[in-house]
Amino acid sequence: MKRKFQISALSAKLIIGAVFFGLFMCVINSFVSYHEFKTQVESLYKNVTKQFAETAVSYVDPERIPYWLKDGSDGLWDSTNQRLNELTETAEVAFIYLTVLSSDYKSRTYVFDTVNSLVIDSKVIPLGFVQSLEHKTPDYIENLRLIMEEGKVQSYFSYSKKGGHVTTSIPVRNYMGKTVAIMSVVKPMEEIREYKTNYLRSMIFAALAFTALFIVLYTLSLFAGIIRPLMLIIDETSHFAEHHGELTGLLKKIKNRDELGLLAKSVEKMSVDMNKYISDLTAATAERERIGAELNVATKIQAEMLPRTFPPYKNCPEIELYASMSPAKEVGGDFYDFFMVDEDHFALVVADVSGKGVPAALFMVVAKTLLKDAAFTFKTPAEIFAHVNNTLCENNASGLFVTCWMAILEISTGKMTFANAGHTPPLIYKDRNISFLKTQPDLMLAAMEGMPYENHEITLGSCDRIFVYTDGVTEATNSEEQLYGEERLLKRLQLDTTKVLSPKEIIDFVRADIDEFVGGAPQFDDITMLEMLYKPTK
Missing domain, CATH: 3.60.40.10 (PPM-type phosphatase domain)
Incomplete structure (x- = not known):
C-alpha cells in the first residue's frame, strides 16, 4: 500500500531550523555589511576632511598667531581669513576654525573661524574669543592633548536624524616643529543618510532574496537527500517490526552513498539475518524440545534404575x-x-x-x-x-x-x-x-x-x-x-x-x-x- 506523504516531526524541525538559520545569517550579514559600509564612509570623510585641514593650515603663518592674539587683526590676517572662507565655501564644509589651547586645557582662544553660508543660525566667533573647555568630556580633552603633545590627527563623528557631521583636527606647527594651535574642519554628512537608507534597502532585499533561495534549495536538497530516504527507512522498519522481519523492497529506491545509504543496506541485511535467525531459532527450538523430551525420559529411566x-x-x-x-x-x-x-x-x-x-x-x-x-x-x-x-x-x-x-x-x-x-x-x-x-x-x-x-x-x-x-x-x-x-x-x-x-x-x-x-x-x-x-x- 502506498504511503501518503506526511511531514514528520524531524523533517519539520530540519526545515524550520533551515529557515531560522537563513534568517539569522541574513541579519548577521546585514549587520556586518552595514558596519563595513559605515567604516568605509567614515574613513572616506576622515581622509577628505584631513586634506581640507592640511590645505587650511597651508594658508596660515604660525609665527604670526601670537601677534594676532596680542595686537589684533592686520592685513595678513584678513587675507588669510578670506582664503579660509573661500575654502569653506568651495569645499562645502560647515566650519573651519583655528584655536590656541591653554596649557591646562581648560580653555581655548579662537584665531580664525569661518562659517559656510548654507549653515543657518551660526555666527562667526571673533578673533581672541576665549571659550571654556571645562564642560567638555574627558575624552574630548584627551583628544586635544594627543593633538597638541603627540601631533596626532583626531576625527570625531557625530550622528543625528539628519545625518550628522565629522570634525577632523590636526596640529599647527611653527618653524621649530612645535605645535602651537589646532586647525579643525567640520564637514556635514547629510548625504550619508540617503546613502545609508539606499544601501540598507538594497542590502536587506538582496539578503532576503538569497535567504529565500537558500531555504528553497536547501529544503529541496534536504527532502531528496535526507527526508525522503529517512521516511522510506522508517516505513520499512515499521513493516519489518509488524511482519516478522519482512521488507517491501522500498529501500532499493535509496541510492545515497552516505550514512543513510549504509543504514538502508544495514536494514536490508538485518532483515536477511533476522529471517535466517528465526529459521535457525525455530529449528533449534524444535531440536531443544526434542532433546528436552528425551532428557525427561532419561531422567525418568535413571530414577527408575535406582x-x-x-x-x-x-x-x-x-x-x-x-x-x-x-x-x-x-x-x-x-x-x-x-x-x-x-x-x-x-x-x-x-x-x-x-x-x-x-x-x-x-x-x-x-x-x-x-x-x-x-x-x-x-x-x-x-x-x-x-x-x-x-x-x-x-x-x-x-x-x-x-x-x-x-x-x-x-x-x-x-x-x-x-x-x-x-x-x-x-x-x-x-x-x-x-x-x-x-x-x-x-x-x-x-x-x-x-x-x-x-x-x-x-x-x-x-x-x-x-x-x-x-x-x-x-x-x-x-x-x-x-x-x-x-x-x-x-x-x-x-x-x-x-x-x-x-x-x-x-x-x-x-x-x-x-x-x-x-x-x-x-x-x-x-x-x-x-x-x-x-x-x-x-
Missing part, C-alpha cells in the same frame, strides 16, 4: 534405610544401590562419576551394573572393586572415573566389611557418638588398571547408623562462595534428634539444611545421600 522401595525388605527388619539422589542437570553421575547378596549379607553402594550430564549418566549405568553383578561373584568389596576397575579401564577413551564406597553387612552378626575407592568418608553413629569413618582411600575406579583395593571392617551394634554421601553435599556453595563443608554436616548430625529420627527424616533434615545454606545459588553438583539404621532382632 532402588526406591523403603524400607527395602519387609522380611529383613534388621535394616532400615532411605536414600535420595538429586542431579544437578536432567541426568546425573551419582548413584546409590543396595541389595541382598544372600540371606545373611546385605550390600550397599554410593558412587560419584566424574563429570555431569549424559556422559556421566551413561558411565554410571555401566558402573552400577558391573558393581552389582560382581557382588554375586566376589565376596568382598575389595575384590569387587578390583574386578570392576579392570573392566572399566578396558574401553575408557573418555577418561571418566568413579569414586565409590561399598559395604557388605553380615546381618546376623553386624560385621560390616567396606572399601573406599577415592570416595568421601561416611559418618557413623556408634556408642552415642557421631564421627567420620575415615580410612586411607584407595584409587578411584577406572583410573588405572590392575590397582589393588583394601577391605576394612567394623561391627555395628543395635541402633548404630551409617550416613554415606557424595561430595555434592559438602561442596554445596552459597552466593558468597562458601562451602557447606564436613564440619557443618557433622554438627547437624550430632544433634540429639538423630537418636529418634528415621533415616528418611535424617536425609530430609540434612537436605533442608543444605537448601537453607545455599539459598538462591544454583546447584553445581549432584547430591546423593544414604542413611542406614541397623536394628538386630536378637
Whole structure:
C-alpha cells in the first residue's frame, strides 16, 4: 500500500531550523555589511576632511598667531581669513576654525573661524574669543592633548536624524616643529543618510532574496537527500517490526552513498539475518524440545534404575534405610544401590562419576551394573572393586572415573566389611557418638588398571547408623562462595534428634539444611545421600 506523504516531526524541525538559520545569517550579514559600509564612509570623510585641514593650515603663518592674539587683526590676517572662507565655501564644509589651547586645557582662544553660508543660525566667533573647555568630556580633552603633545590627527563623528557631521583636527606647527594651535574642519554628512537608507534597502532585499533561495534549495536538497530516504527507512522498519522481519523492497529506491545509504543496506541485511535467525531459532527450538523430551525420559529411566522401595525388605527388619539422589542437570553421575547378596549379607553402594550430564549418566549405568553383578561373584568389596576397575579401564577413551564406597553387612552378626575407592568418608553413629569413618582411600575406579583395593571392617551394634554421601553435599556453595563443608554436616548430625529420627527424616533434615545454606545459588553438583539404621532382632 502506498504511503501518503506526511511531514514528520524531524523533517519539520530540519526545515524550520533551515529557515531560522537563513534568517539569522541574513541579519548577521546585514549587520556586518552595514558596519563595513559605515567604516568605509567614515574613513572616506576622515581622509577628505584631513586634506581640507592640511590645505587650511597651508594658508596660515604660525609665527604670526601670537601677534594676532596680542595686537589684533592686520592685513595678513584678513587675507588669510578670506582664503579660509573661500575654502569653506568651495569645499562645502560647515566650519573651519583655528584655536590656541591653554596649557591646562581648560580653555581655548579662537584665531580664525569661518562659517559656510548654507549653515543657518551660526555666527562667526571673533578673533581672541576665549571659550571654556571645562564642560567638555574627558575624552574630548584627551583628544586635544594627543593633538597638541603627540601631533596626532583626531576625527570625531557625530550622528543625528539628519545625518550628522565629522570634525577632523590636526596640529599647527611653527618653524621649530612645535605645535602651537589646532586647525579643525567640520564637514556635514547629510548625504550619508540617503546613502545609508539606499544601501540598507538594497542590502536587506538582496539578503532576503538569497535567504529565500537558500531555504528553497536547501529544503529541496534536504527532502531528496535526507527526508525522503529517512521516511522510506522508517516505513520499512515499521513493516519489518509488524511482519516478522519482512521488507517491501522500498529501500532499493535509496541510492545515497552516505550514512543513510549504509543504514538502508544495514536494514536490508538485518532483515536477511533476522529471517535466517528465526529459521535457525525455530529449528533449534524444535531440536531443544526434542532433546528436552528425551532428557525427561532419561531422567525418568535413571530414577527408575535406582532402588526406591523403603524400607527395602519387609522380611529383613534388621535394616532400615532411605536414600535420595538429586542431579544437578536432567541426568546425573551419582548413584546409590543396595541389595541382598544372600540371606545373611546385605550390600550397599554410593558412587560419584566424574563429570555431569549424559556422559556421566551413561558411565554410571555401566558402573552400577558391573558393581552389582560382581557382588554375586566376589565376596568382598575389595575384590569387587578390583574386578570392576579392570573392566572399566578396558574401553575408557573418555577418561571418566568413579569414586565409590561399598559395604557388605553380615546381618546376623553386624560385621560390616567396606572399601573406599577415592570416595568421601561416611559418618557413623556408634556408642552415642557421631564421627567420620575415615580410612586411607584407595584409587578411584577406572583410573588405572590392575590397582589393588583394601577391605576394612567394623561391627555395628543395635541402633548404630551409617550416613554415606557424595561430595555434592559438602561442596554445596552459597552466593558468597562458601562451602557447606564436613564440619557443618557433622554438627547437624550430632544433634540429639538423630537418636529418634528415621533415616528418611535424617536425609530430609540434612537436605533442608543444605537448601537453607545455599539459598538462591544454583546447584553445581549432584547430591546423593544414604542413611542406614541397623536394628538386630536378637
